[in-house]
Amino acid sequence: MKQLTVISGKGGTGKTTLAAAFASLAENAVIADCDVDAADMHLILKPRVLVKEDYCGLEIARFDPKLCIECGKCREFCRYGAVTENLEVDPYSCEGCAVCTIVCPEGAVSMEKRISGQVFSSETRFGPMAQARLGIGEEASGKLVSAVRSNAKKMAEQYYKDLIIIDGPPGTGCSAIAAITGTDLILVVSEPTVSGIHDLKRVIELAAHFMIQVVVCINKYDINEENTRLIEKFCTELGTPVLGRLPYDDIATKAMLQEQTVIEYAKNSEHASESEFANQVRKIWAKVEERLMDIPDEQKGMKILKMKNFS
Amino acid sequence: MKIAFASGKGGTGKTTVSLNLALALSDVQLFDCDVEEPNCNLFLGFELEKVEDVICSVPVIDPEKCSLCRRCSDFCRYNALAALPTKVLVFPSLCHGCGGCTLLCPEEAIRESHRFLGLIEKAKEGSSPEFYRGLLNIGETMVSAVIKKLQKHIDDRKTAIIDAPPGTACPVIASIEDMDYCVLVTESTPFGFHDLKLAIDVVRALKIPFGVIINRYGLGGSKVEEYCKTEGISVLLKIPNDRMIAELYSRGIPFIREMPEWNEKFLCMFEAIKSQLAGGKEART
Numbered sequence: 001m002k003q004l005t006v007i008s009g010k011g012g013t014g015k016t017t018l019a020a021a022f023a024s025l026a027e028n029a030v031i032a033d034c035d036v037d038a039a040d041m042h043l044i045l046k047p048r049v050l051v052k053e054d055y056c057g058l059e060i061a062r063f064d065p066k067l068c069i070e071c072g073k074c075r076e077f078c079r080y081g082a083v084t085e086n087l088e089v090d091p092y093s094c095e096g097c098a099v100c101t102i103v104c105p106e107g108a109v110s111m112e113k114r115i116s117g118q119v120f121s122s123e124t125r126f127g128p129m130a131q132a133r134l135g136i137g138e139e140a141s142g143k144l145v146s147a148v149r150s151n152a153k154k155m156a157e158q159y160y161k162d163l164i165i166i167d168g169p170p171g172t173g174c175s176a177i178a179a180i181t182g183t184d185l186i187l188v189v190s191e192p193t194v195s196g197i198h199d200l201k202r203v204i205e206l207a208a209h210f211m212i213q214v215v216v217c218i219n220k221y222d223i224n225e226e227n228t229r230l231i232e233k234f235c236t237e238l239g240t241p242v243l244g245r246l247p248y249d250d251i252a253t254k255a256m257l258q259e260q261t262v263i264e265y266a267k268n269s270e271h272a273s274e275s276e277f278a279n280q281v282r283k284i285w286a287k288v289e290e291r292l293m294d295i296p297d298e299q300k301g302m303k304i305l306k307m308k309n310f311s
Numbered sequence: 312m313k314i315a316f317a318s319g320k321g322g323t324g325k326t327t328v329s330l331n332l333a334l335a336l337s338d339v340q341l342f343d344c345d346v347e348e349p350n351c352n353l354f355l356g357f358e359l360e361k362v363e364d365v366i367c368s369v370p371v372i373d374p375e376k377c378s379l380c381r382r383c384s385d386f387c388r389y390n391a392l393a394a395l396p397t398k399v400l401v402f403p404s405l406c407h408g409c410g411g412c413t414l415l416c417p418e419e420a421i422r423e424s425h426r427f428l429g430l431i432e433k434a435k436e437g438s439s440p441e442f443y444r445g446l447l448n449i450g451e452t453m454v455s456a457v458i459k460k461l462q463k464h465i466d467d468r469k470t471a472i473i474d475a476p477p478g479t480a481c482p483v484i485a486s487i488e489d490m491d492y493c494v495l496v497t498e499s500t501p502f503g504f505h506d507l508k509l510a511i512d513v514v515r516a517l518k519i520p521f522g523v524i525i526n527r528y529g530l531g532g533s534k535v536e537e538y539c540k541t542e543g544i545s546v547l548l549k550i551p552n553d554r555m556i557a558e559l560y561s562r563g564i565p566f567i568r569e570m571p572e573w574n575e576k577f578l579c580m581f582e583a584i585k586s587q588l589a590g591g592k593e594a595r596t
Contacts, residue, residue, distance in 0.1 A: 009348050011321010011477040016502065037480035038319050038509060040502040058388065079368075079409055081459075092484050092517070097388055097409030134480060136512045141480035142452060170321040170477050171347035174452040194563035195326065195350040202348060202449065209450040223554075224561035248557070253531050256501045 001156050002292050003149075003164045003183040005034075009199025011170035013191045014219040017252040017262060018281065019167035020044045023126045024261040025285045029163040031124065032152035033131040034145045034179040036117065041167050044259055047122030047129045055132065055147050057116035057140030058096030061089050067108035074100035074109060092137050116140045119147050121155055128155040142174035149179075163292065172206045180207065184295045186214045187243075187288060192227030200231065204240060214240050215291060217284050221245035241291075244284040251277050313471045314584065315344075315487040317514075318496045319506030321477035324526035324550065325496050326350050327560060329474040331567040333440040335577035340469050343444035344486040345476040346429060346457045353563050357434035357442055365445070365460045366425040367408035367453055372399050376420035383412035383421065407453065429457040431464070440472070455485035462489065479509045487514070492584055493521040494547060500531035507535060511544070520591055522584065527552040545587060547580045 006019045016033075020041060023031045033041035061082070063074070068087065075083035078100060082093035091114075101109045116138040122129045130152035132144050152164045168179035180186055186207050190200040200216065207214040216235050221228040228245065235242045251274045255265035266278030314332075316325045326343075330351060333341040343351040352359065370383070370392070377399060384392040384399060391406035392399055403426050413421045428451050434442040445461035447454055454476075462485075465471045475486035487493050493514045497507040507523070514521045523539055528549040539546050550556065559566045567573045 008321075010350070011318075011323075013322060035478075037478040037483075038321070038506040040320070040505055043501050043505055077410070077414070092488055095407055095409070097407060097411055098386065099409050099411045099414065102386075102411060102414050136479070136509075136516045137484055139481045139484075141478075171345075171454075171482075172449060173347045173447060173454040173482065175478075175480065176347070177450070177452055191561075193561040194353040195348075195560075198350060198353055199348045205449045220557075223557055227561060248554075250530065253500045257532060259501075 005166040007168035009203040031129040035169040045124040051121040059111040060114040142178040145178035220248040315473040317475040319510035346445035359432040369403040454482040458485040522547040
């Protein structure tokens with residue numbers, strides 16, 4: 001089984017549009033929406049939820065007012081500023097470290113389970129899908145991303161799928177790292193704006209940090225062709241392949257309004273530019289597939305070894 | 312007054328709007344709190360200087376003193392300590408710096424060192440707006456710590472404009488929780504609308520007064536506008552779906568510089584926010 005993550009650094013460059021299109025082109029894949037705090041993939045793929053589970057991330061401190069002597073030790077030792085002046089826990093700042101349980105002389109603090117969100121296993125018209133919903137104001141988005149990925153993996157095994165397509169979050173922090181670690185290939189969706197270029201460089205660095213192969217595609221390339229050439233130039237210098245260019249087009253929004261992927265939408269479109277857009281996406285996907293095929297499947301390798309041991 | 316620009320969905324125009332407002336006003340502070348991908352200075356071109364490092368405490372264990380009692384590794388909620396039969400291993404990158412292991416160790420075998428999470432930078436003296444940003448190190452996960460450190464530089468006597476990161480998770484909460492007002496920047500596409508509702512849930516939970524800016528107005532549909540009307544949410548500004556604005560953005564130019572008619576519109580928006588806050592206060596008293 002192989003895993004592809006679509007990320008971008010900068011938000012709004014077209015990750016979900018592209019990942020959804022890939023879902024409709026891939027023959028045998030599980031889709032994982034790992035942008036858990038602003039998940040949009042379900043708006044296009046309309047998943048039917050099969051299993052829904054609460055997800056508990058970090059715990060949260062709870063103070064028993066009957067035992068509390070208001071010594072303020074908890075507030076003094078909390079490094080996250082999560083104990084208010086009135087000696088109450090601020091749920092938005094508590095990181096569940098439990099230091100307050102150690103320093104409280106009265107044993108008035110206990111750690112409680114905290115439901116940080118829900119994870120879903122679903123089916124869509126393109127195959128199985130794993131997604132999640134982060135609770136309002138909850139921490140632990142990185143952990144929730146890992147939970148979605150482990151669900152996706154389970155489904156891939158269950159339904160004999162050989163690929164997981166992961167729609168990643170923007171940024172380079174906790175959630176983005178959780179979405180890329182241990183994957184086989186990263187596709188960065190960039191755009192030829194000063195921000196797009198800056199953020200592309202940072203995610204390429206991030207991928208290098210975790211030693212994962214990167215390929216790039218440039219969306220809205222015609223908004224600034226000079227910047228597009230700039231991206232292609234430095235990617236070439238880095239040895240990072242640029243798989244394709246997509247034009248600035250309203251097709252993504254139009255398809256979204258119809259709850260369709262751009263591939264589906266273009267089938268019924270009379271505009272040549274829209275069919276051409278879909279063709280370019282197909283070409284990018286073909287190149288991604290080619291890359292994925294070239295990457296050795298470590299897990300498969302391990303399975304074969306195991307079987308050899310048994311026989 | 313502290314105003315944050317947040318969005319739910321990424322790429323809706325938070326940075327554009329924060330920059331343009333900061334440039335329209337005088338004597339303001341601008342904070343780039345999208346520390347994972349800070350973009351404001353690409354449009355300002357200020358010379359930046361380092362203000363401070365952001366660090367996180369991490370334990371260092373003295374193997375001579377350690378009695379392998381495992382209290383530290385049993386306690387650590389982040390799996391940053393692993394007790395092996397002969398020694399305790401520390402994984403600094405997983406550590407959140409809570410200090411629990413140091414407090415618990417009966418042998419006083421743990422001392423605290425630190426790792427660098429990122430840094431805070433500011434524009435050289437005399438720049439307008441007064442500009443600060445945080446920058447998270449590549450591979451680092453503790454985003455909120457950098458944001459909180461950055462916001463320590465807010466001067467309460469001035470207007471502070473905060474460019475927040477996308478999403479609704481902890482980095483967003485860290486950026487907006489102490490704000491007087493939050494502007495949610497969205498676009499009228501199904502994704503924009505969906506993520507706007509998530510962002511509204513967050514600002515409502517945090518009890519922060521808010522308003523909405525519809526960017527790329529004309530693209531998508533009228534759902535956002537209808538929703539705001541039904542919910543009684545003020546739409547502060549509509550920015551048209553204009554290729555010229557997109558092209559200026561691509562070149563790193565805040566559009567107010569090339570389209571001066573927008574100066575007035577941003578000032579009006581600022582007045583609208585102030586009167587909304589004043590009205591809210593009256594309503595409360």
